[in-house]
Amino acid sequence: MSFLREISPLVRNTFLSEKDVLLRLAAQIAAEIQQGERKDYIEVLDLSSGDLHRGGIKPITFVRQVLAACFYPALLEDDSLPLDVKERADDLLRQCDGGSVGSYTDSCGITKIKHGLSKFITRRDGGVPSSPDDIFITSGSQMALMFMLKLLVQSKVPCQTGVLIPVPTYASFNLALEDHGAVIIPYYLCEEQGWTLQVEELRRALHAGRKTCNPVALYICNPGNPTGHIQSRKSIEEVIRFAAEERLFLLADEVYQSCVYREDTKFESYKKVLSEMGSTISSTVELASFNSASKGFMGECGLRGGYVELVNLDPAVKEYTRILFSTRSSPPVGGQIALDLMADPPKPGDPSFLTFSEEVQSIKNMMCKNACRIQEVFAELPGISCQPLKAGFFVFPCLHFPPRAIKWAKKRQMEPDMLYCLQLLEETGLHVRPGCEYGQRKDSHHIRLLVATHEDIMEDALQRLKTFHMRFMKEFS
Amino acid sequence: MSFLREISPLVRNTFLSEKDVLLRLAAQIAAEIQQGERKDYIEVLDLSSGDLHRGGIKPITFVRQVLAACFYPALLEDDSLPLDVKERADDLLRQCDGGSVGSYTDSCGITKIKHGLSKFITRRDGGVPSSPDDIFITSGSQMALMFMLKLLVQSKVPCQTGVLIPVPTYASFNLALEDHGAVIIPYYLCEEQGWTLQVEELRRALHAGRKTCNPVALYICNPGNPTGHIQSRKSIEEVIRFAAEERLFLLADEVYQSCVYREDTKFESYKKVLSEMGSTISSTVELASFNSASKGFMGECGLRGGYVELVNLDPAVKEYTRILFSTRSSPPVGGQIALDLMADPPKPGDPSFLTFSEEVQSIKNMMCKNACRIQEVFAELPGISCQPLKAGFFVFPCLHFPPRAIKWAKKRQMEPDMLYCLQLLEETGLHVRPGCEYGQRKDSHHIRLLVATHEDIMEDALQRLKTFHMRFMKEFS
Incomplete structure (x- = not known):
């Protein structure tokens, strides 16, 4: 059998x-x-x-000290740990039911950590407001992407959902799309011009895609994996304008946002650029932006902490998203703590600041x-x-x-x-x-x-x- | 928009x-x-x-001490931690790439931890062999159940997949089944007889289900949530015989296996009972058994560690399962460590044994x-x-x-x-x-x-x- x-x-x-x-x-x-x-x-x-x-x-000492104290609160009495480590751990434990990282949390993540992330985003984006209600913490950013696919993709022919994705892109995302029954609509990055994203190519791909499916979303990885490119502000604006014209949902994978190698290059988020494009566009283009504690300088992949921030979603859709999340168990608390420390690292004057x-x-x-x-x-x-x-x-x-x-x-x-x-x-x-x-x-x-x-x-x-x-x-x- | x-x-x-x-x-x-x-x-x-x-x-001290030392290996030099805690943490860190719990692991879990789980299962089942290759570690047992549904369920009418599930059962499982496009075939537990599972009721439910879908799997929760019942050996045998006759895949949710309240009551796993039923049945009935670090005396829900053991699966299907797992990121390392400590707790003579x-x-x-x-x-x-x-x-x-x-x-x-x-x-x-x-x-x-x-x-x-x-x-x- x-x-x-x-x-x-x-x-x-x-x-x-x-x-x-x-x-x-x-x-x-x-x-x-x-x-x-x-x-x-x-x-x-x-x-x-x-x-x-x-x-x-090597892992960042501050991150690991806070984690150790959260897991084993007897360390809060340990003189060898810096005061700010102990204060942070104590603060985080107060957010956990029963004062334990072993308890379930809200399935969208610990509220206070979502607050911290929204402050981090606002700071990153030079003041663009961010609400904790629009942030959903998951077991890694890939999981957040899966949730969004679940919301967006209908696999039934003839209205099968299409998603525009770059070539090259990392293989597991293609697998995930197939797995959700989506049609992959490839658009090619222009290698000769430093792997840039060309709107004409997006248009070609979209029109080709429309012959076989119902394209609803455009996935971008910026900075790029595997390409190592980063989009200019102008390029991001063009993509957003294209998404607005074609009514596409933007999936912006921005997990490498803190890894920029050149002095003349700066990461700007899709959310920030979108917010500055005039209200017809800035208040309508739907965007999901992904970030993670696995990438960047922390590199805590094993902890599994990522999040998605949703922008301009219909309140009803956001409510569906919340329901979708609530059908799953909470994300691992270790990963949530890593996100908190990423969002709010030691400040000048804090005992851990120098080492950090x-x-x-x-x-x-x-x-x-x-x-x-x-x-x-x-x-x-x-x-x-x-x-x-x-x-x-x-x-x-x-x-x-x-x-x-x-x-x-x-x-x-x-x-x-x-x-x-x-x-x-x-x-x-x-x-x-x-x-x-x-x-x-x-x-x-x-x-x-x-x-x-x-x-x-x-x-x-x-x-x-x-x-x-x-x-x-x-x-x- | x-x-x-x-x-x-x-x-x-x-x-x-x-x-x-x-x-x-x-x-x-x-x-x-x-x-x-x-x-x-x-x-x-x-x-x-x-x-x-x-x-x-309160969390178990040994569990939390090992976790703290894994997250912050400087504690391996700390005199206040027991020797067995430090040895275990050191041993676990050796299993992690780069010696860090922040690295990705194999997407089915750390090999040595799977070995530990298979030894734990063999011990639990009085010597019935268990192979690490049949064990898949996940971010909680619910996730393992989702993977199995992904393998089993075809949502396309007219051959939509049916899964037999008990009434009462916990709500999120029903949602997950609907989410996968499965047809729920309810069978009622007999409350008057202590929430026992009656084969006649299974047969009734199956025959009713066959009118609308293609029933392929039977889900059992033993010990039961929310009912607090536990199946007798005889009852488990009957269910297995029924599954053999009707060619049903058994999904045995056994996450409460360590919580038994009465002296006259003993947990016996589906795998153990199956192994003792004569080779026609014991070598053919396909079984997935789920367990978790969230339940039992550890109660580490926040860490997200669960696993499934597969029994009698066709090697090709097992290979598909492995591929399916490999499309996802690794389970959180904290949860994997919790499973390791659950599977191999301190032994008499170990420094932590008494407190534990x-x-x-x-x-x-x-x-x-x-x-x-x-x-x-x-x-x-x-x-x-x-x-x-x-x-x-x-x-x-x-x-x-x-x-x-x-x-x-x-x-x-x-x-x-x-x-x-x-x-x-x-x-x-x-x-x-x-x-x-x-x-x-x-x-x-x-x-x-x-x-x-x-x-x-x-x-x-x-x-x-x-x-x-x-x-x-x-x-x-």
Whole structure:
């Protein structure tokens, strides 16, 4: 007896991502090294995912001290913890039922933490008002995105819902859309112009999409994953105007908002730009903006804390959203606390301020240094071109393979960049992701690697990549 | 512009649960008290949800010490923490990438923790083997149940999937089923016989269900929420035999497995009973068994840690399950750690053993005492009958309202037990849930209240209930 025949077709369609081939190889190599097998390298270097701590970056002391005191309140009596840590922990515990982080919270998140987030947003956006009632805390920003898809997507043909999404984009979002029965309407970012978002391309994609489905939403990732680009204010305005004309709901994934590498570049939120566009647009375009404690300098992915802020939603729809959230359990309290600390970090004069600032600055410096180093190394390598790296956790260089390399991949029935990544991993122990997982223009090839890692690890990774790449290009030229 | 017209009909159908009326009233009363308004009581007593810490029970020290040391590893050098706490934290940190609980883990959970859970299951089931590969850790057991629904349910008519579920059952599960597009096939538990599950009733429900949908799964909650019953071995055997005959997938919600109040009563898992039923059945009936760190003596709901163990699944289906999980982010690490500590608590001889055992025993004693006290008080009250309370977090007594009370409720277009709960809350500050939220036989009425609370709170609650109930019955008799 088996219920295979019963399996939901949506799940059945979920393709066995090629990711696993690489993951499995990485695990196999690690096991071989542990068993004493000799390789040209002593360990696998994993720059495959957006995980700061995995990348060798230490957690922020203030964050972890507050968490420890919340979990084990006996530490509130501990003289070794700074006063502001203890005050914050005490304050947070007062927000928890029974004074315990082990209690359920409101399914949209702890009210006081939502207040803190709304203040953070107002500060970020130079005074644009934000209401805690429009903020929904979730177990990570991806979960918040899933909730929004649940609200927006109708999977029944003929009115199947379409969502415009960028190419490239991270693979799990595509899976989630398919999973919700949405039609993916791809729009291509313009690599040659630094992965910018072109309204003409949005228009082309939308009109193509309208032939097969009912496009209702436009998803943007800014700063971009995997591209490392950041939109200019002008570009954001154009997108908003387009959304207003075409009556599209904006899903703005802004989880990398605090990772900007260049002095001449500034993150501006969709909400802020929207608020300054005149009331016809600013009071009507519906927007969901996502943020997270996993990205940015905290990098607390394991805690699972994200949120969405809703702008211009019909009150009835907001009420539906609240009901939808209330059908689920509360988000993990650890993740909620991380969001609180992200929203309201130590201030000048606070006992933890100095250490906190030093730690954050050192992470920022390191990311900037890595970004420069990456550009430097790639500029020297033949067959690699890399757009200016401005923000986010990743870089997504283009690989110009010699025709023989492409033929060789074809023979093995594999995408050339996938084969490149497999060989790179096998020969040097460096684990990065192939562009084919994110989508790319036909006959273009990329790799994605993590920028947000310790500088020593980055240097090691770049050396491995360089050696392999030179050999690879020579072999196939 | 509004996208109301676009909202998924599944969400639109999600009813505005009556729960909110009570919740809102509770919040309003709390606010009035805070503003100095005088009431006959000094605070709201909340016995509405299954939350140990909200109910005044202190977290287990060992659990919280390990969590604190994992979050803030500087504590590994702290002399005030017991050695076994530090060893466990150190061991857990070694399982985390970058030695940080802030890293993503495998999306099915940390391998070593799954090993610990499989050992715990084997021990619980007297040696029945369990494999870590069959265990999937999630952000709470409800999430695991959602994953299984995703696998099982096809919402397209005419082959819409049906799931057999008990009446009464907790409301959010019904919402989740509707949300997945499943047809709910209700089967009634036999209240008169202590809320037992009768195979004849299952058969009736299944045959009725087959007229409108394709029933594929049978959901059981054992020990029961809200009923407080626990199935006998014989009853479990009957259900398994029925599932084998009718080729139904068993969803066994066993999150209350560690809460048994009576000496003559023992929890036996579906997996254990299944394994002892002869190979035709034991090797074929497909089973998913759910457990959680939120329930039981730990009560760590806020951490979000649950798991499902799959039994007899086709390897291809298990592979689909793995893929389905891999499309989502990893479960919160705090919840995973809680599961590890639940699965492998301190042993005799360990430095933390004595305190740990005392704390657990005191919680167990308190629950048993509450269970007795509840039965005692209800036995004395007119118009309340209560089945023997054997296990779980809740009691679900039947209220026999005088006809005048029912007329009075009808006039107000409300369920009588809802009106009872509203008045109880308003007059005494005691917050419990009405039976209408869980489903009940026509013209029967119940309330659900939490057993797992501090004994002083329980005594206070019972006194409030008693006073109100006597007045209520007198008023309407």
